[in-house]
Amino acid sequence: METKKKEMAAWMITVLITSVILILAVPLLFGAGYTYPAADDFIAENGSMYLSSIVGPVRGPLYAAWNYFMDWQGAYTTNVLLFTVIPFSRFGLVGFRIGMVILSFMFLGSLYFMVHAVIHFGQIAEPECDSHGRQNRKLFLYAVLLFAVLGLPGTWIGKEVFYWYTAALGYLVGMISLFLSIGWMLLANGREKSKGCYICSMLFGFLASGVSPQVASFVCSWHLLILLTLLLSDEPGKKILLWDICPFLISLCGALINVAAPGSIKRSQSTMGDVPYGVLDAIKDTFMVQKEEFSRIWHDPLFIMLAVIVVFSGICFEVRVVRSKSPLTWSGVLLVAGGVLISNFLCIFPVVLGYHGGGLSSDRTQYVAELEIRFSLLFGLLYIAQYIRQVLTGKGKGDKIFYLAGAAFGLLGCAGSLLFLNDCPEEITSGFSFALIKEISDGTVQEVFHLRKEVLDALGSAREGTDVYLQLPEMPPTRVTYSQGITTEADCQTNKDVAALFHLNSVAVEYGGE
Numbered sequence: 001m002e003t004k005k006k007e008m009a010a011w012m013i014t015v016l017i018t019s020v021i022l023i024l025a026v027p028l029l030f031g032a033g034y035t036y037p038a039a040d041d042f043i044a045e046n047g048s049m050y051l052s053s054i055v056g057p058v059r060g061p062l063y064a065a066w067n068y069f070m071d072w073q074g075a076y077t078t079n080v081l082l083f084t085v086i087p088f089s090r091f092g093l094v095g096f097r098i099g100m101v102i103l104s105f106m107f108l109g110s111l112y113f114m115v116h117a118v119i120h121f122g123q124i125a126e127p128e129c130d131s132h133g134r135q136n137r138k139l140f141l142y143a144v145l146l147f148a149v150l151g152l153p154g155t156w157i158g159k160e161v162f163y164w165y166t167a168a169l170g171y172l173v174g175m176i177s178l179f180l181s182i183g184w185m186l187l188a189n190g191r192e193k194s195k196g197c198y199i200c201s202m203l204f205g206f207l208a209s210g211v212s213p214q215v216a217s218f219v220c221s222w223h224l225l226i227l228l229t230l231l232l233s234d235e236p237g238k239k240i241l242l243w244d245i246c247p248f249l250i251s252l253c254g255a256l257i258n259v260a261a262p263g264s265i266k267r268s269q270s271t272m273g274d275v276p277y278g279v280l281d282a283i284k285d286t287f288m289v290q291k292e293e294f295s296r297i298w299h300d301p302l303f304i305m306l307a308v309i310v311v312f313s314g315i316c317f318e319v320r321v322v323r324s325k326s327p328l329t330w331s332g333v334l335l336v337a338g339g340v341l342i343s344n345f346l347c348i349f350p351v352v353l354g355y356h357g358g359g360l361s362s363d364r365t366q367y368v369a370e371l372e373i374r375f376s377l378l379f380g381l382l383y384i385a386q387y388i389r390q391v392l393t394g395k396g397k398g399d400k401i402f403y404l405a406g407a408a409f410g411l412l413g414c415a416g417s418l419l420f421l422n423d424c425p426e427e428i429t430s431g432f433s434f435a436l437i438k439e440i441s442d443g444t445v446q447e448v449f450h451l452r453k454e455v456l457d458a459l460g461s462a463r464e465g466t467d468v469y470l471q472l473p474e475m476p477p478t479r480v481t482y483s484q485g486i487t488t489e490a491d492c493q494t495n496k497d498v499a500a501l502f503h504l505n506s507v508a509v510e511y512g513g514e
Contacts, residue, residue, distance in 0.1 A: 010132045017139040024146045025108050027436035031480060032104040032162065033097050034449040036456065037088045039485030039494055040166040046501040048083040061086070074261025076254075077177075077210030078169045087165070089501070093456060096165070103168050103176075108146075110179035115142045117183035122320030122386075137319050141382075144310060148374040151431035152302050155370075156479045157363035158432050164482045167364045174211030175371075178219050181205040185226055185247050201247040209254025213264070213350040214365055216255040218372050221343035223248035225376070228339050229383070232332040233322040259350075268354065282353035289348050289359050293373055303374065310378055314385025315392075321382045328387040340380040347372040435479050448481045455486065455509055464503040474512030484509075 037045070052060030064083040069076060087099040119138045149155060161171045181204035188197035205223065209216040230244060258264065297303055313319045351365045352358070360366040439445045451472055462468045485494040490506040499507040
């Protein structure tokens with residue numbers, strides 16, 4: 001009878017957590033189905049198609065990617081994908097939309113893969129742990145991380161990463177590759193040093209370092225953080241293997257290729273301006289930006305609640321992130337905390353240096369920085385919770401005592417956070433997924449898509465070599481869709497590339513005009 005009650009409780013937890021995951025994930029995928037090419041997407045597709053017509057369909061896209069590497073940015077993974085896939089030109093708007101849905105699905109899948117590897121690695125020393133309980137731990141941690149990137153207030157700025165193709169290749173693909181690289185690295189340590197897992201980790205690490213320098217920087221720092229936790233959790237005196245170091249070394253090589261590429265150097269020099277800006281200036285400004293981001297994140301009541309739930313779960317339900325072949329120590333906790341702070345710094349530094357003190361100057365760079373900070377902070381909190389449980393257990397405290405203490409701590413923390421929401425209850429539903437649910441339900445997302453599609457259809461049916469001016473109804477206010485970038489100014493760069501892509505003389509689009 002007691003066993004049946006436990007099984008029933010476990011299934012109820014599974015259903016509850018799965019429901020939370022679906023509420024967060026399904027709107028993201030649904031919204032991806034209403035995307036469209038925008039801004040730099042046209043520039044890349046036009047450049048690729050132009051060179052394909054000159055030097056051939058195979059050499060042309062690769063030549064365009066090489067030119068970009070030499071003249072604009074060293075992000076080799078992004079460059080190759082940007083100029084070779086060109087989904088809109090090859091597969092039309094339907095193919096483009098399917099591609100964007102696939103990218104969002106890959107993000108969700110790769111994140112779960114990393115969570116699976118983390119929990120597997122953390123519970124590896126506990127063969128007695130039942131499979132259903134371990135699965136619930138995975139689902140719980142997955143739901144927590146999804147809420148951190150899709151449910152917290154302000155996460156709607158992620159539209160620039162998820163729903164803009166060029167930015168998705170520059171940021172989302174890098175994070176997908178990073179999650180897969182970390183996952184394979186941890187699985188390698190849980191499978192008696194499987195070389196195949198290490199090779200996969202190195203491959204995805206190299207791909208992850210070939211995107212935006214912001215992502216490339218914390219690819220390396222996360223691999224170092226994993227190495228640190230491996231050293232702290234292995235048996236005393238055990239030497240770390242070369243295979244464990246290789247994913248970091250390969251990722252570092254990729255990052256160096258990225259930042260030292262001729263295109264990256266030229267781009268940096270072209271945006272320097274008249275006032276010199278050096279590394280020391282960037283370090284100082286990065287500390288200021290990091291302080292601002294920490295203030296923003298830790299003043300978010302919902303993140304505080306999330307942090308409290310994570311610590312409570314780590315203490316009471318043994319949601320572990322590292323195995324315990326050797327006892328965790330307070331010095332190890334300090335080292336992990338320091339590693340987390342360093343990884344936060346390294347995620348912000350390339351953006352500050354690249355924009356010469358401009359801070360996190362765009363929604364995409366701010367979103368990625370906040371994702372990295374939240375994820376690494378939650379990892380650090382789980383590590384601390386694991387240490388606290390070890391200390392309490394070591395002192396012989398009964399389970400009931402620290403369960404009750406943890407529950408009281410959790411309730412007080414959550415109650416205190418809710419007090420901050422008294423003046424702004426709307427913040428509860430201002431996360432990306434919740435904003436998507438609202439705008440999909442009232443038809444805003446669909447209306448925006450149909451207006452953008454009308455533009456593309458009109459351009460596709462226009463006679464070659466003509467001047468096209470389109471006047472459409474006013475665009476409804478929206479938080480979750482990205483601007484198409486085609487303006488009323490026919491001589492702006494995006495309009496010129498749109499015109500070239502559709503073989504027109506000029507293009508201008510106005511919304512809500514008389």
